Amino acid sequence: MLQSGFARYLRDGKGFEGTLIVAAVLYLLVFAAFPLLYTVLMSFQEVDMFTLGTLVRPFAGLKNYTDLFQRPEFAPIVWNTVIFVTLSIVFQLAIGFALALFFLQDFPGSTYVRGLFLAGWILPALVVGAVWRWIFAGDFGVLNYALQSLGLIDGQIYWLSDPAYALYSVIIANIWLGIPFNMILLSVGLAGIPGDVYEAAEMDGANVFQRFLTITLPMMGPTLGAVVALGVIFTLQQFDLVAALTQGGPANSSNVAQYWSWQMSFQTYEISGGATVATMMIALVIVVAVIYVRSVQREQSF
């Protein structure tokens, strides 16, 4: 009797809701909070190859952080990361938005073609990286061949092995990879703007640009905010492309924070160093998330 009473308590009302909350919180604790805190903890400890399994390790204070700042590669890698994130997001957003507006024109087959755009996005980044490696290859690459055939360049451009180009090559591949996702999210946002607003504006004599600036952009505010915030997070996670294309080289010219963190953790086993970079990235993402949440709230309070 007790059992069935308990089962009923679980199934109906407060008990059911409580179970759901506990399950969700438990999941977050185990799979999100614990690894996150573990990383933060390691950034304040001396971690050795074989002390990964214990929590108790020598406390290092801020030494891991000061060590990191003093490394000669620190400033260049931070700067590379800023360029990587900024350029990736600006172009993904601009081209994604343009494509979303383009497909809004509702020409025959537009929905199918728009769907096809997603094909690139669902490819694993490692596969995308392998394909772009052939495109960017210096001596026998497709891109150099195309540019030479068009008469745009004379010699070879060593997209991946010239330190002046390597970072931008990775960015180009990343922009290509991110466009479909941006386009789809922005298309959904555009579809949410009621058509009669445009009709009314058109009757009032507003031209295409005025309509875009006064209706589309303001009404897309929250969506754009979300896409930018997600973009920052996804771009900071973009590891596979770097691994497949340049491995951060040559001479760290295309190295970015996320790849550096992995290199330290799993190539040279400076696990505290890798955790320190990861912790700083977590802090940055939290800042971005807070700005995003507040901007969306302000948007809604109008």
Added chain:
Amino acid sequence: MMRKLLLGLVFSTAATSAVIAAPVTLQVWALDEPVHFTENMAKEFEAKNPDIKLDIKLVNFANILNDTIRAVSTNTAPDLLMLDNPDVASVASHDVLLDLSDRIAASKVVDAKNFYPGPINQSTWKGKIYGFPRGGNTLGLYYNADLFKAAGLDPTKPPQTWDEISAAAAKLTDAKKRQYGFGFSAVATEESTFQFLPWAQSAGGDFNAINTDGSVRALQFWQKLVDDKVATPEVLVLNQPDLGSQFVAGNIGMIVTGCWELPRFANEVKFDWRVALMPVEKAGAPRASALGELAYAVPKTSAHPDEAFKFLEYIYSQSSRDWNEYGWLPLDQTATPKDPKWPEAYAVFAEQMKYARGRGPSPVWPKVSKAIQVAIQDALTHKTDAKAALDTAQSTIDGLIK
């Protein structure tokens, strides 16, 4: 009294037979590779030793060290695992591997005198042997004899000094066809350290003497090959398999790569290709080459170290099959293959193996290697000059191995 004795006898025989009859299962982590070496050896070994079963888990090359670290930290290590040879010292220095010295000395199958020096030094840490190399691979100079003839070079006299390499590379280079004379791998991974050290060693340098004049000359030599465009700037991103593919395609006249490429080249190459010893700085300079291959290791936590060692003995006893069936040189230098495949290449690599020097051994090898990789890439991209790049590497390395 008699009764007691008899009883004891009965019990002890029962106990012994119980030990023999109870099958032991060894947990083995083997490298996931196309030749399936460990799996094949395990099948043969099981057939001969019905009381020992081998439970094999395949591990990808890129993960072997990470998986080992994770397993050892969580006390879930297998009875036998594999490590890339420069990593043996790193792991052994943490006192987690079984010292195999006594077992090797006592073994009736293994004769330590016959080991090639390179592989066994690489598996030794502080005078004790912690790794059991399964063999060795080393680098050689592969060249395209057809391109040699076309360029007016004598394919029976491959370049053997740095100057000869430069001269031959210049003749083999054809910018219009994007054909390069010489190729090596300077990719920002362990592979570039592996490829660079023999050049430094031939000039009197080494990993812990990386800013000596000789080491600097070696790096300047690499730098000049790229600056003169007789080696493609792509060497900065080409790993050794990529390099091999460029050679197969006929785009590079000479490359430095390992004997592991022989089976592929024998299948894929459409021109007359040959192998020579690694070039040295000047005639008479010491020969050097890199030493690759994996080693088996028994974690200290293993409950069946004797059975694991018995399996290693079996692998050792089959050494003479290594070259023909698997493409590497045996651990046992007396185990010469019958009718070696690619006999000329075998002669070159068996000779080269005598000069093969390991990396380290050092418990912090990955960091040492990283410092060298950074120097190579900084110099080849002219971020700094070779001397400054190697000075930086040396001070990093000094800080690590003090």
